[in-house]
Amino acid sequence: MCTAALIINVDNTILNVALPTLVRDLGATSSELQWIVDSYAMVLAGLLLLGGSLADRFGRRRFFLLGLVVFAAGSAGAAVAHSAGPLIIWRALMGAGAALTIPASLSIINDLFREPAARVRAIGAWAGTIGLGIAIGPIAGGLLLERFWWGSIFLVNLPVVAAGLVGAVLVVPESRNLAPQPADPTGAVLSVAGLGLVLWAIIQAPVDGWTSAPVVRAGVGGVGVLLAFVVWEARSSHPMLPLGCFADRRFSVAAAAETLGAFGLLGSLFVQTQFLQSDLAYTPLQAGLRILPLAGVLVVSAALSAHAVHAIGTKGTAAAGLAAIAAGLWQVSAVSTAATVYTDVVPGLLLIGCGAGLLLPTATNSVVGSVPRGDAGIGSAVNAVALQVGGAFGVAVIGSVLSTRYQSSVSAALAGHPVPEAAAHAIHGSLGGALAVADAAGGTIGPVVAHAARAAFMSGTGVAMAAGAAAAAGGAVLVLALLPSRPR
Template sequence: MTDTLPAVGTARRWLVLAVVLLCFLPAAMDVTILTITVPTLAHELHASPPELLWIVDVYSLLMVGLVLVSGPLGDRIGHQRLLLAGLAVFGAASVLCALAPGPPALIGARALLAVGASMVIPATLALIRQTFGDGRDHAVAIGAWSAVAAGASALGPVVGGLLLRHFWWGSIFLVNLPIVALAMPAVALLLRNKVEAERQPWEATSPLLTIVGFLGSAYAIIAVTHDGVGPLELVLPAALGLTALTLFVRRQQRAPHPMLDLSLFRLPGLRAGVVASVLPVLVMVGFELQLVQYLQFVEGLSAEAAALALIPMPVAATVAGPVGGMLLSRLGRPRVDVPAGLLLAASGYVLVASGTVVPFGLALIGFGHGLVQMVASNLIMATAPSSQAGAAAGIESVSYEAGAGLGIAVFGTVTAVAYRALLPPGTSTSPLDAGSSPETAHAFADAFHTITWLAAALTLVTLFLATPKSPAAHARHGDPA
């Protein structure tokens, strides 16, 4: 079985890449597009702070378990078919999100949106691997994919803010429909379906365990933001989540046909790629959620003005992917690219935390994270065998979505706790009231700067955990690592 699709010429390969990236764009952007709408949703849907966190976070957290189904499923039925199905579900769910009458309905519609995205994201990665193999062009193609991943995540609040300026909040979901309408016929006409793996027994227990594990853990974290929460409300969901994740790992180790092949983690390049994906995404997405609230609650910016203030991040992140992909294809040195990207991002957080040269700091954050995401994606996808492209894509998707989901929960909770601790007695503890008085604005500003320093510290910690310590996938092809 070859690594590339048969009879795919050079020009056609890049056309396939363009179609794949078009499909990926709305799924990646929807991770963060809601962050700018938090004040609007609180006002128009009367959503509480915990409900707002769930509206934003359920998308990423639910995908963590679902991609474990869709990645290997694509190996069995073909990733082109999986991509078409995912786009159809994603489009329908976008309409339901836009028409949701209240927080519970919106949370449910966002969950269905996650179902569609969980099919789209791993399918795009696997189709890139099938089309480009694992040579030098693969690094460039993954660089483009990573540029969309990092750029779309950073661009989400910008697009959301601009849409809110001219339309109602539901427009941030309806904007997906023209992309889906254009992408589906392109996928049907230009992409070929290729089955990579034999049909194997299917089971639903493993993805269910991951969903329970991450939702339970996130619920325990977010419960800290509830007023009057008791110890049992924290301990029970946390224990349930950790137990489910432990059972998932044991099941994968013992099952004859595991949903997630844990043996892939024996590959040093893949392990380094996972760490370099999870932790930086956790930091960037969590920081960005608090940044857009700071700009609106404390600085008093409108949604549109806050969106424009964020532009240096997505622009730099989008540039970093292709630049990093070309450098990696020529030099093949992830042990240089990863620490360089992390140091740039950490420097950006320091500049923002200190309040100096904030736009330049945001650009450093975007470029640094975009570079690291590109290397991480390439390490994961290029290290795994072609026959497990879907499984590797599932691992990459799990890494990205787990980081995003936990980042929103962790940074949202830390900000809420710090904000409460800094408030004068008798003041409203809801971050939604942060701009109601000078005291509350000052407390939220201090809380934001606290989590920004935390972001810088976590990025530096990642520097020691994620740098590849052995030759990466590129070294297998004669390139230096």
Template sequence: MAARQRGLALALLVTVQFVLVLDASIVNVALPSIGRDLHFDQADLSWVGNAYTLAFGGFLLFGGRVADLAGRRRMFVAGLALFTAASLAGGLAPTAGALVGARAVQGLGAALVAPAALSLIMTLFTDGPERNRALGLFGAVAGAGGAAGAILGGLLTDGLGWEAVLFVNVPIGAAAIALAPVLLPEARDQQVRGFDLLGAAAVTGGLALLVYTLVDANNAGWDSAATYLRGAGAAVLLAAFTLVEARVRHPLVPLGIFRGRSLRGGNLAAVLATMAIFPMFYVMTLYLQQVKGYGPIRAGLGQLPVAVTMASGAGAGSRLITRFGARGPLAGGLAAVAAGLAWFAGMSATGHYAADVLGPAVVMGLGGGLVFVSVTIAATAGATAGESGLASGLINTTQQVGGALGLAVVVAVSTAASEHSSARVPAAALTDGFQAGMLAGAGIALAGALAALLLVPGRPAAGSEAPPVTAPPPSRSEIGG
């Protein structure tokens, strides 16, 4: 494929990935309007976001393996069609239940698209430095999407109404569906014919139940019987999945893939990184609106420095990784995230934006850009062409689970600290809680930096310019225009 067409294909893939990540956060600013118009109970309003996260996280491994077997372009288009149709249905939803259902279908479509998109990048870009640049761009948009969601959500909600945060996906999705057959190659694993239905059911059920346990733990109570039972159920299903994979002829996830040190270390670092980074967007939004009194648009624009610096960090990260390997940039990026979160924890109810938000945002953004590029490259290095969808599904899954776990932990810590605060002014008590949550995030980021130093391989071997990519035999994978 010509360089120009590969560049256009990359632009299409990263644009779609940006939209998928954006949709996890773009509805947050619109929640008050949605609640009023569709008469949501306050306790149920969070499910507008949770339904998307639950389906997205639960079906990612399934989507990644199906992309390997059925064809990555095919699954990219099918998932995007599902996502686009659900976006239209969500914007037209007449009731709360209809909107939550549409958001769940959106998440399912996203779970089919995301691993297919990442594995198509791995198929299109096989050269080390070129692949690192492509994965760097992919990681940058994934990281910046969280901040951009708050900005676009505020602009669309204030200007056109909450329905616009869903309708905006429709023209983008339709255009991407039309362009995909022209710009993207087809690629599939020709060697494996069978499909592990039992394993797919076990891992999808286990991951969905795990994410549900995490996103609802603060409502149900961490020490409640419901949380314990859900957690135990998730553990049983995931243990059963492991047993099934060790015994079936054509496993959904061949356990041998975990022998790769880079994949193991990259995925563990990704869990810890997203635990630290994703809740930061949530806390920053609440701090700016509930403590500083910003409106939705101003609060969204207040997070713009994170998106800009994250893109800058990602661009620098891909060059550093090509030269030095993933370990140093990943550990350094997580250390910067920890420093930024610790700085942000110094916020006050009467502080100024420049000192309490802008400075920490720049540090966190630069570090986060390094992190998202590094974990993506580390976790997919060494994957064969036939396993690229699976490796992509794994890294997307660990990021989703890490984000859900981190948000649950930070919300629990923040709530407890606010409730036990000695401050008499509500804004000050809220700030005390946010401070505690960000300190918890800083500790998690430091743990991630240590894990990266210990578990992620260092500089590539002599003569190699990037983390190694194992080329499969010609019979294993077929790529067609």
């Protein structure tokens, strides 16, 4: 079961390290980079609940295996994509595969480890594997990108998936809910459509303008569709998302805490990998090694989270995790200037990793442990939805805040310098595009463009990290106010 958690998180962090490479090789803009990351998270989040209910109904091991096969097919397609558009589509297929695998894996763990203390340890190991994936991903991505083309970061998924398939066939027992509810395809369509419209509006806003008609229509329409999803689920006799679960604060508040924690964690990784490579000129491998302290601290703190829960309770541990994430993001925000070097952001990265390690296993156990055993797939799916929605919105919101500030600042800095239209498009599209233009231009204008772009990027980083810190701090307050300290 940990194989699924490992490969899906390896894939996320490998991709982050590859983002500057995709700018160079595919000409991807900042908004396309956000979609390459978020198409996966959006489809995963939108289909997780359906995947969890189908696994409960038809067999958890069966859907675990099916999900791994679909994930492998998407990985193979992504490896041979020749432009950003097809890559976004293949990433969405990978998200569909993960949506079948992840809720099945966690619900199998919940079914096998029925004694609460054993379940806490098992979920701690599962969540710790997430940290291991974060640790392996950047380094594996750097090694692959130094020796092969960028598609190799997707092909590396295939042998790990094969190992998971063999292991599940040999040792994992089949389980299902003996009194399942019918599937809810209408709910699945509404959730995917609503999330997609809202994310499109957030990602496209820096390009078209936050008040432009397409952005406003998509944003309002997305909110309307999500409200329709809630109404449908409330009235359905077989809802994909049983809204009654949210009456239990162990479920609802812990899920909200995971969303806000993932918002800060994945949003910051999206920005920091670009900072390390595009601004500080590290190679992918060098950048991966510099993300390692965050991942290492995450693994250690995840392993210790059960002891923290025993000492200070679920409330105290989850709140401490969110507070540490907020403090780390704020520290990175405070030092984000044109003169920032790697050692300046290390304290913030360590705090973010420590906070995520404390938060994720604690909140996961609270969510999964609060639902009836027969609905383990739904509880597992909601837990994964909280993480993926938080991560998707973290990339979208933090990335869009960064893009808006970057474009505004670079435009102001270059106002007195006439730039050809194609070059201006590349400069405004991403920091990597701006540095490519600066290298090609040379002379006196090249250094001016490079300095302006780097300064604008770091200015945007400061504002974006502050937004993430505010979200995590709000989560800590929410947890302290509403989350029960210990399971009943």
